Amino acid sequence: MLRYSLVGAVLMAATPALAQTITEDEVRAAVGAIDTEAIIANDAHDRNWLNYGLNYAETRYSQLDAIDTENVGELGLQWSYSLNSDRGVQSTPIVVDGVMYVTASWSIVHALDAVTGEPLWVYDPEVPGDFGKRGCCDVVNRGVAVYDGKVYVGAFDGYLHAIDAATGERVWRVDTIENRDMSYTITGAPRVINGKVIIGNGGAEFGVRGYITAYDTETGEENWRWYTVPGDPSEPFENEAMEMAAETWDPSASYWEAGGGGTVWDAMAYDPDLNLLYIGTGNGSPWNQHLRSPAGGDNLFLASIVALNPDTGEYVWHYQNTPGDTWDYTSTQHIILADLEIGGEMRQVLMQAPKNGFFYVIDRVTGEFISAEPFVETTWATAYGEDGRPIENPAARSKDEPFETVPSAYGAHNWHPMSYNPDTGLVYIPAQGVPLVQATDPNWELNSHRPMSTMSGVGWNLGYLFNVVAPEATPFGHLLAWDPVEQREVWRAEYVSPWNGGTLTTAGNLVFQGTADGRFIAYNATDGALLWQVPVTSGVVAAPNTWEHEGEQYVTIAVGWGGVYGLMQRATDRVGAGRVFTFRVGADAQMPEAEMSMRTELVSGVPYDPEHISAGLATYVSNCLFCHGVPGVNNGGAIPNLGYSDAGTLMDAEAWVLEGIGVDRGMPSFADKLTAEDVANLVAFIQGTADSLQPQ
Incomplete structure (x- = not known):
C-alpha cells in the first residue's frame, strides 16, 4: 500500500x-x-x-x-x-x-x-x-x-x-x-x-x-x-x-x-x-x-x-x-x-x-x-x-x-x-x-477480548486496569x-x-x-x-x-x-x-505556515439509547481507549478524540469499526471482535459523554 x-x-x-x-x-x-x-x-x-x-x-x-x-x-x-x-x-x-x-x-x-x-x-x-x-x-x-x-x-x-x-x-x-x-x-x-x-x-x-x-x-x-x-x-x-x-x-x-x-x-x-x-x-x-x-x-x-x-x-x-x-x-x-x-x-x-x-x-x-x-x-x-x-x-x-x-x-x-x-x-x-493509577484486572485472561479489560480487543495483555480512582x-x-x-x-x-x-x-x-x-x-x-x-x-x-x-x-x-x-x-x-x-x-528562508486543528466543537446530535452507555464504556475501554483517549476530555492527539468528531463520523461508525474503511491509515477492522450492537453501544457512550460535557 x-x-x-x-x-x-x-x-x-x-x-x-x-x-x-x-x-x-x-x-x-x-x-x-x-x-x-x-x-x-x-x-x-x-x-x-x-x-x-x-x-x-x-x-x-x-x-x-x-x-x-x-x-x-x-x-x-x-x-x-x-x-x-x-x-x-x-x-x-x-x-x-x-x-x-x-x-x-x-x-x-x-x-x-x-x-x-x-x-x-x-x-x-x-x-x-x-x-x-x-x-x-x-x-x-x-x-x-x-x-x-x-x-x-x-x-x-x-x-x-x-x-x-x-x-x-x-x-x-x-x-x-x-x-x-x-x-x-x-x-x-x-x-x-x-x-x-x-x-x-x-x-x-x-x-x-x-x-x-x-x-x-x-x-x-x-x-x-x-x-x-x-x-x-x-x-x-x-x-x-x-x-x-x-x-x-x-x-x-x-x-x-x-x-x-x-x-x-x-x-x-x-x-x-x-x-x-x-x-x-x-x-x-x-x-x-x-x-x-x-x-x-x-x-x-x-x-x-x-x-x-x-x-x-x-x-x-x-x-x-x-x-x-x-x-x-x-x-x-x-x-x-x-x-x-x-x-x-x-x-x-x-x-x-x-x-x-x-x-x-x-x-x-x-x-x-x-x-x-x-x-x-x-x-x-x-x-x-x-x-x-x-x-x-x-x-x-x-x-x-x-x-x-x-x-x-x-x-x-x-x-x-x-x-x-x-x-x-x-x-x-x-x-x-x-x-x-493501576489495579489488578480480575477478569484478565491471556489473548482474550473481555469488556473493560484494557485494550484486550486489539490483543494487549496487561493484567491491569487504569485510573479506577482518580x-x-x-x-x-x-x-x-x-x-x-x-x-x-x-x-x-x-x-x-x-x-x-x-x-x-x-x-x-x-x-x-x-x-x-x-x-x-x-x-x-x-x-x-x-x-x-x-x-x-x-x-x-x-x-x-x-x-x-x-x-x-x-x-x-x-x-x-x-x-x-x-x-x-x-x-x-x-x-x-x-x-x-x-x-x-544567517539563513533566512521563510518558515512554513502552520496548519491549525479544526477539532473545536464537541460532537452533538447523534441519536442513541442512554441504556447502552454502560455497555459502550466497557467496549470502549477494551478496544479504543489507548488510541482515542477519553471522549471529550480534549480534542485528541495524532489520532482524533471521538468526542470531538463530527456527527457524520459517529453515524458512519459501522463503516469505520466493522467495514474497515480506515484500514489504510491504521484504523483496524473489528469485525472479528465486535457486532453492530457493540458499535451502537460505543456510539451511545461517546455521544452520551460528549452531551454530559456540553454547557447547560
Whole structure:
C-alpha cells in the first residue's frame, strides 16, 4: 500500500528551492566508505552524523562549535521538507557528506540533499495499514543505519530492509519475526557493527518473547539471535544465560505461553575497545507480575541492561534495573557510555535514566553497580541499596488495592534520547510525569477480548486496569540537567506538557530540544539560559542533530507529533504533517505556515439509547481507549478524540469499526471482535459523554 506520492513530495519539498548538486556517484562514494572504522574515526571531528546517537557511545554530543552561545540567536531556516505523514515522527537523521537519510511514520525513508533539502529518493516499505493495530505506541520509526553503500531500516511490520544508498532500490529484505501469529513490530533504529546489522523488536504488551538479532550486512543472513527471557522449560535452553534466567521465573503460570516480554525495542550502545554491545530490555508480558510469575522472582532479563559480544551474541554480564518488574518499567531507554572520575578513580561507565525514575551509573566493563538516585519523584521505591537492588514500597506491588505508580508506565523518561556533554559534565534528560493509577484486572485472561479489560480487543495483555480512582499527581514535563557523578540536578527548564523531544548538546556550550507545544529551543548548556527559540509546525518528539558541510555547521530537527502519549494528547493546536527543518546561522528562508486543528466543537446530535452507555464504556475501554483517549476530555492527539468528531463520523461508525474503511491509515477492522450492537453501544457512550460535557 502506497502512502506517499513522490510527485507530492517534490511539490512540497524544500525551502528555498535550491539546485540539487549531489549525483548518484557522489552518494555511492560517500556512503560506500562508511564502515565500523569510519564511524569510530568520525569521533575525531563529528562533521557527519553516522550513527543513531552520533557515535557508538550514543552521547549525542557534537564537537562542532561554529554555532555557540554568542551566535545561536542568529540561526535561521535553511530549508524545510514535508514528510507527508500525519502520525508520529521520531527519527534522528543520518548525514553523510551532505546526504541526509530520515524516516517518517510507517517506516518510509527519505533521502535528501542535506544542504538544500531537495529529495533524492523515497523508499516506502509498504507496511500494511492493518498492521498498525499490532503496535502499542504509534506507527513510528526512529531512523536508519548506513554502512558500505547501503541504508538499513527496520519496518514497522518486522521486516529489515537493505536499500541502495544512491538509488533507493531494495537490495534485500529479511523477516525478523519468528512467529507471525504474534504481534511483533520494529520501531527502533538499527546499529551496524563489524559487518552485522543489529535490530530488536517491540511487542511485549501483546504477549511475545523478546530477542535481538544480528544479520549479515551484505546478504541479510542471520548471524545470531539472543533471547532476553527463557522459553518453555520443558524444551532445551538456548544457552546458559537462559537456563540461569529460568531459575528466576515461577513456571506455575506457564509464563512462556504469554511470551514473557523483554523486547529490545530501542536502546543500544557499543564499546569498540571492550568489544561489548549494551542493550536495554523491556517490560514483562503480561505487565502484572502476580499473573505472569505468581511466586515472584527477579524474572531475568526483564528491565535490564545486558552486555553481549556483538560478534557472537554471547551473554557477558547484566544489571537488572527493576527486578520483578510489574509497572512497565522498561530499561529500553537511552544508554550512554562515558569515562567519569568517581571517588578519585576514573571509571568506564554507562549511564541510563529509564522509565522507573532512577538515574544509574554502572561499570560498563563488569556490570558492577556504582550508584542510582531518583531524578524525579518516585513512589514505587525510595532508594537503592549498596547491593544495587531497589528498596521498594510494599504497597506498590499490591494485588488487591489500586496504587498510583510514580513514575507511571509512561515513564519518568521514555524513548526520547538524552545527551551527555563532557565539557559541562552534565546529562540532559527529557524528564516527565503522566499520572496513572493501576489495579489488578480480575477478569484478565491471556489473548482474550473481555469488556473493560484494557485494550484486550486489539490483543494487549496487561493484567491491569487504569485510573479506577482518580490520580492525585499532576502532569509535568521538563528538561533536566543532571550531574551523573554527584547524582544531583543542576538546572531545569519547565514545559507545559509531558512528551517533549530528545536532546542534543554541543561543544558550543549548547543544548537543543524540541517541545510538545511546538517549539525548537537552544539553551546555554552550563546554566540553562534560553538563548533561541522558533515555533515549528507541530509538537516535537524526535531528537535533533548537527553536522557540517564545506565548513558550515547546520542543525536539523524532524517534527511530527505522536507516540503513545501523543496519540491521545497534544499541547499545541498546530497539527501540521511531519516535516524536517534545517537551520544555519544567517539563513533566512521563510518558515512554513502552520496548519491549525479544526477539532473545536464537541460532537452533538447523534441519536442513541442512554441504556447502552454502560455497555459502550466497557467496549470502549477494551478496544479504543489507548488510541482515542477519553471522549471529550480534549480534542485528541495524532489520532482524533471521538468526542470531538463530527456527527457524520459517529453515524458512519459501522463503516469505520466493522467495514474497515480506515484500514489504510491504521484504523483496524473489528469485525472479528465486535457486532453492530457493540458499535451502537460505543456510539451511545461517546455521544452520551460528549452531551454530559456540553454547557447547560
